[in-house]
Every structure is written in structure tokens, then in C-alpha cells.
Amino acid sequence: MRLADARALVPDLVTTPGEPQADHRLIETLANWCDRYTPWVAIDPLGGAIAEEGTEACSAGSFGGDAGLLLDVTGCAHLFGQGEAGERALLADLTERLARHDLTCRAAMADTAGAAWALARFAERQADLFCPPRGHREALASLPIEGLRLDAPIIETFLKLGLRRIGDLYPLPRAPLARRFGDQPLRRLDQALGTITEPIEPRRTPPAFRTRLAFVEPIGRPEDIAAATSRLLAALCRQFEQAGVGARRLEIALYRVDGSVDRTAIGTSRPNRDNPRLMKLFEEKLGELDPGFGVELMILAAPEVEAWSGTQDALPDSGAIAASLGEDGTIDLADRLALRLGAENVVRLLPRDSHLPERVQTTGAAAKPASAGAWKRVAEMKGARPTRLLQRPEPVDVMAHVPDDPPSVFHWRQHAHRIVRAEGPERVADEWWRPRPDGSRPPANIVPPYRDYYRVEDDDGGRFWLFRDGPYRMAANGRSTARWFLHGFCA
Amino acid sequence: MPVISPDASAPSAANDAAGPVAAALREKVRRLERAHSAQRAGQQAVPLGVPAIDALLPSGLLTGALHEVEAGPAPSGRVAAHDGAATAFAAHLLGRFGTLRPNGTLLWCRRPFSASDAPPYAAALAAWFDPARLLMVTVRRDEDLFWAMEEGLRCPGMAAVLGEFAHSYARERAADLTAGRRLSLAAEKSGVPALLLRGQPAPPQSVCMTRWRVASAATHSTPGLGDVGAPRWRIELRRNRFGAPSVTETPTWFLEWNDETHCLSMVPQAFHGSTRESDARALESRLVG
Numbered sequence: 001m002r003l004a005d006a007r008a009l010v011p012d013l014v015t016t017p018g019e020p021q022a023d024h025r026l027i028e029t030l031a032n033w034c035d036r037y038t039p040w041v042a043i044d045p046l047g048g049a050i051a052e053e054g055t056e057a058c059s060a061g062s063f064g065g066d067a068g069l070l071l072d073v074t075g076c077a078h079l080f081g082q083g084e085a086g087e088r089a090l091l092a093d094l095t096e097r098l099a100r101h102d103l104t105c106r107a108a109m110a111d112t113a114g115a116a117w118a119l120a121r122f123a124e125r126q127a128d129l130f131c132p133p134r135g136h137r138e139a140l141a142s143l144p145i146e147g148l149r150l151d152a153p154i155i156e157t158f159l160k161l162g163l164r165r166i167g168d169l170y171p172l173p174r175a176p177l178a179r180r181f182g183d184q185p186l187r188r189l190d191q192a193l194g195t196i197t198e199p200i201e202p203r204r205t206p207p208a209f210r211t212r213l214a215f216v217e218p219i220g221r222p223e224d225i226a227a228a229t230s231r232l233l234a235a236l237c238r239q240f241e242q243a244g245v246g247a248r249r250l251e252i253a254l255y256r257v258d259g260s261v262d263r264t265a266i267g268t269s270r271p272n273r274d275n276p277r278l279m280k281l282f283e284e285k286l287g288e289l290d291p292g293f294g295v296e297l298m299i300l301a302a303p304e305v306e307a308w309s310g311t312q313d314a315l316p317d318s319g320a321i322a323a324s325l326g327e328d329g330t331i332d333l334a335d336r337l338a339l340r341l342g343a344e345n346v347v348r349l350l351p352r353d354s355h356l357p358e359r360v361q362t363t364g365a366a367a368k369p370a371s372a373g374a375w376k377r378v379a380e381m382k383g384a385r386p387t388r389l390l391q392r393p394e395p396v397d398v399m400a401h402v403p404d405d406p407p408s409v410f411h412w413r414q415h416a417h418r419i420v421r422a423e424g425p426e427r428v429a430d431e432w433w434r435p436r437p438d439g440s441r442p443p444a445n446i447v448p449p450y451r452d453y454y455r456v457e458d459d460d461g462g463r464f465w466l467f468r469d470g471p472y473r474m475a476a477n478g479r480s481t482a483r484w485f486l487h488g489f490c491a
Numbered sequence: 492m493p494v495i496s497p498d499a500s501a502p503s504a505a506n507d508a509a510g511p512v513a514a515a516l517r518e519k520v521r522r523l524e525r526a527h528s529a530q531r532a533g534q535q536a537v538p539l540g541v542p543a544i545d546a547l548l549p550s551g552l553l554t555g556a557l558h559e560v561e562a563g564p565a566p567s568g569r570v571a572a573h574d575g576a577a578t579a580f581a582a583h584l585l586g587r588f589g590t591l592r593p594n595g596t597l598l599w600c601r602r603p604f605s606a607s608d609a610p611p612y613a614a615a616l617a618a619w620f621d622p623a624r625l626l627m628v629t630v631r632r633d634e635d636l637f638w639a640m641e642e643g644l645r646c647p648g649m650a651a652v653l654g655e656f657a658h659s660y661a662r663e664r665a666a667d668l669t670a671g672r673r674l675s676l677a678a679e680k681s682g683v684p685a686l687l688l689r690g691q692p693a694p695p696q697s698v699c700m701t702r703w704r705v706a707s708a709a710t711h712s713t714p715g716l717g718d719v720g721a722p723r724w725r726i727e728l729r730r731n732r733f734g735a736p737s738v739t740e741t742p743t744w745f746l747e748w749n750d751e752t753h754c755l756s757m758v759p760q761a762f763h764g765s766t767r768e769s770d771a772r773a774l775e776s777r778l779v780g
Contacts, residue, residue, distance in 0.1 A: 457710060460565035
């Protein structure tokens, strides 16, 4: 119906423009909020809010007609009570809490996502919203055919044929149905009845390790939050010990009373399940968390875990340096620094087999230094190297008496440097076996490009590392095409 | 030559009869003069390897103190084009400090320049210490640099901590002083040496134990070749807590780094720049090498 028609019918109609983006934000927030029940939350692509449970599924109601959430609550309902009572309690808790935020919703719980979806939208009585285990076949039978999540033309045809209820499809022979309508109706029916599985794709990967702590009274003081974190951490570390793993990343989420969620995470450079150490890392981060009007639930999860390597010195390739890392607190220091500065900013220097000077030095994780003496071998193989290497060689203007000689003067950053001593060239060929940045390979039949490196000293005693990019070649105007670059500063 | 006396606190015991007030005052003075406190005297020192310089220091550079290395102007007086020499000298100090804890970590904190960053190159630093021991930390703000250095100084497995400075920082003197004081306190407490490496001459006031100004100096070629000789530096000891008060002139030396024997040696000032002696020495070392 058009707006004008609607206005004609109801003159005092109140209208507001639709805001799909705001709706989307709200449903995102709600999905975050639903993490309190289960880590397995998905935004329903078809619309309609659903909570589901492997053998049971539950569907939470919708607003605006087509938004919805799917929750897989398998193994979560026992937190609210034993067996069926727990599931009922979860559903009641969900509905009541949403109502407290002034959100009208319909939530249904059933064995399958499809059944929960249908019940949340088409159940006539409040009591029908909870479908007891294995009762979904009967519950669905009386629901309209629209509850099967079918395309509109198929529904229209079904209605024309007088198939108004889902139950009407039960006795029909399957083969002719599939021949006439394609596989969608049968697939949807089977999904709703649980004959074939319907996976729910969670918004974020559910962590394997997770502990939660709910509070009777909302908490807000930093000390309380720290104490709660410590309790959660202790519980999680026990889980780690049983499973023989250590955390690489931990995430804590604060569920505030106003329905919003605040999260923060810590990372460690090697698997860790040492409660005090992890707590120390958390202490740095907890200050960033804003409890708002109060926190009613905290969840600590470990999205990244690694097999526990036992003692800390099990790094055979790194020799004595790595062996001493665990005890002397360097790893703890690296973790603390990485927490504040970012892991990519706390690194080790690793040697790499390469001829190109800028490729020789690379970086690696703080917990894995180069083996002792590896750098010494690199240094022995190469000629004299500068103490500082420019990340990007800077072009310089040079004057040279003889084309193949080192320059006599070079200009760099508006200064002329008159060269009094020079050493070289050291020829470094391009690595033809590596593809070029643009993906192409250099042709095999020509001389690969090379650089000629010179160590030079200017009249002020400053020592530089220059290179000429390729050989001298005369250009059409009689000038040379070779370019010179400054690449480093020598001791 | 003033050398730190381990028994600087000895007279206080003898004079205890003078009363508790005097003893308390003496204690207070001793705390003020950190450099000469008994606590300080118990700390280890690392000789630089050049007798003439070590004689000015209490048996070498003290661990548990803040030392500064700054890049000096070029001999012609203009601003040095780079701090390659200062970096090398700082690496030499790191290597010397590293000998006390052979497996300890060396923390190198730096704030890179955005446009043209020239990070230290490990293949060259390997001459002074094993770069595998380095833990490189990159920060965006000076406050983070100080924080990272302090965290490093408190770490028990640390052999030495070096902070590399952005040029701009030299302007904020007050903050510099406070941060420097914090660093030297942290260093004193843990016994881990702290080094500051500045790409430019720094403001004169500082709380450091020693401050070195390093500029690269002309080397000596093999006669007839015109090649670049062994690295030579002009080194000034700009500040020395143990220096004699009467010294008005900044002690200056020309040092040469020998890459084969891995040690520093002094180039007599009179000969630096002249040919015969140094050429003979260069030839000799080449023959030996």
C-alpha cells in the first residue's frame, strides 16, 4: 500500500521514515547482547529472530516484520535449570529482559531452527511458543504454510491448491512435489522437521574455552571487576589444564545493564595458563573498560589456544638465548610491551638468506629470536655494512670523473658531499629467481639488473653507503641513465 | 683523578658520636649525591677498553646508571649528516654492557621518523654483540619510549636498555629532565644500564652519569689505494659525574675501531690527520690482518 493511500484511509496516521541502517545497528547490538545466552548467535538472513538448539531450537521474536536472530542454545539451557524447565526459564528470561528494554519480541524455542522460526511468527497462543522436545512435528502441523520459509510464488501456488497448513504437506507423496516445485519445499520441510540438518553460522567463531559470571546486583567498581576477572581467569585456567592447552588470546566481555557490551582482549607470545601472569596483563587493560551504569554479566573467552608446550624452554632452534627467556622475564616484558604498543612493534631481528641488503634483515615474534651466532655468520659472509640502513634508498645526484668510478661529489638533502675516500664496487645482483613485485618473471636470456655498492667517506669524515642502479648506458641525449642511491650510514 | 671510594660511608660510622642529627644529615647528603653513595660503589662497572678514558671513570662505565650518546657536529662545524658513528659507539657500549650478562636481552626502543627512517642494521651491529639478543621496540610517542625503557629496566633478564631519540624531543627540556631522572632511578634500582642515543646534540642539563658526543672522523687509507680505512670517531666526554671539577676543557679523543681484533684503540691526537704514523700503523695492521 502506498503512503498516500494509507493516509487517505487513516487521516491521523503517524509516519516516520524507515532507517534500515539504524535497524541493522540495533540488531547487531542485540546479537552481541544475546552472547550472554550462547556464543552461537546468527542474524537470520531471512528475518525473524530465532534461538535454536541442536536438538532444540528457539526463536526470539521480531520487530519491523523481518529482522531476526538465531541462537543455538544447545548445552546452554542448563545454566537456567534442569532439562525442559531450564529451556523454559531461558526463553522466559530472554523475553523478559528484552521487554525491559522496551523491545517487543516473540521468542520461540524448538528442536530445529526452521520450527522455531515458524513458531515465533505464526504461533497463535503464547503457550505454543515453547515447543517441547520432539514435539515440533505436531506443533508445526497446524501452522500456516508461510512458516516454511518458502519463496512467495510457491506459497501462492500452495494456497491455490488448498494447502494452507504445514501439516497438509505431511501426507503428500514427495516425488511429485519435488517434480513440480523444485527441491525448496521439501528441503525446508525436512529442515523444519529436523530430518536434514541446518547449520547456523555464528557471527564470530565461538571460542572453545569460555567462562561466565553473572551478578545478582550489577557491579561497577573497578576493584569488583578486577576481582571477578580473577575468578573467571582461575576457572578458565583450570579448563586449560584439563585440556592441556594454553591461551594465546583472551577476551573479556562486560554485559552492561543497558544491554550494551564492552570488550577488551589480551594476547601472549606463547601459550600461557599462568593465572597471575595473565591477570597482570589484564590489569593493564581493565582500565579501558567502561562499566557504564553497571555490569550484570561477564564472560571470559579464549578465542585462540595452543597446545601447552610444558616447560617454557622447548624451542630447540633458538639455543641458549631462548632457553633463558622463560625464566628471566623477557617474554613477560614483551607481552606487556606488545599489549600497549601492538605486537608488530615488539619484534626480534631475524637474518634471511638474501643478497639484497634490505631483504637480509627481517622481523619475527618476540618469543622466537634468531639462533645464537646466526647473525655473526651473515656478517662474515657480507662485506662491510652500514650501521643504519635507509628503509627506502634515497636518490642522490652524483658527479663522477669516469663512468665506472665511484663518484667524486654527491648531493643529498641539499648538501654537497665531496668524496675523498671510496671503496668498491661490491656488486649485488637482483634475485632473478624471485618474481618481481608486479608478478612477472625477468626474462632468462638477459643479464639480470644489479647494483654496485660503494662505501665512501666525505671531506667531513662522514661515511656513506651508495649504490649505482645498473650499468652506465648512454641515453639519446648523451647523458647517462644510471641512477645513484644512498642506502645507509656507516660507522 | 677522582675515583669513587667504596668506603665513602666509612667516616659516618666513626663520627656517630657527633649525634644522630649529624648522622641523619650525612645520610641525607649521601642520598642527594647518588653518584657517591655507598650503594653506588657496590655496583659493577664495565671498562671501555681504552685505558686513557677508563682512567677518568670509576674503573669503567657504571651499570645501573643512565649514559647518553649524542651525535656531534661534523669537524667542519656543520650539522652531522647522520648518526652512523654515534650508533656504532652506542652499539659498542651495549656490547660492553652485554658481557656482564652473556645471555641477557638487549632492549632497543626507537621512535622512527615517518619520512626517511633508517633503522639499525643488524648485519653491522653483529660486530659488537649478537643481534639475536636484541628486542626491538618501535613506539609512536616519546612517553611510550620512556615507559618501554622503564619497563625494560625493571625486567630481571635485561642486559642493557637503549632508547633512541627523535630530534624534536630536545625542545621539551623539563619533561626530558623528569624522564631522565626516572630512568636513572630505575636503572639504579635494578642495576641495569640505560643508554640514550640522540641523533643531535642535546640540551646541556641532564641527569645522566656520563655523556658522550660522537662524530665520525676522517680515516686513513692504505697508502696508494684511497680506500676507506677502519672507522674513526672523535669522542668527547661532555659530562662525567666523576670528572675532576678543575677540568675546564672537554676531554676529547680520536678512537679507531678495529674490526678484526674487536677493540677500540686511541689515535694520538697529534697524529690524527697527519700521514706518516697512521699510515704506518694502517699498513702494519693490514699486514697483521
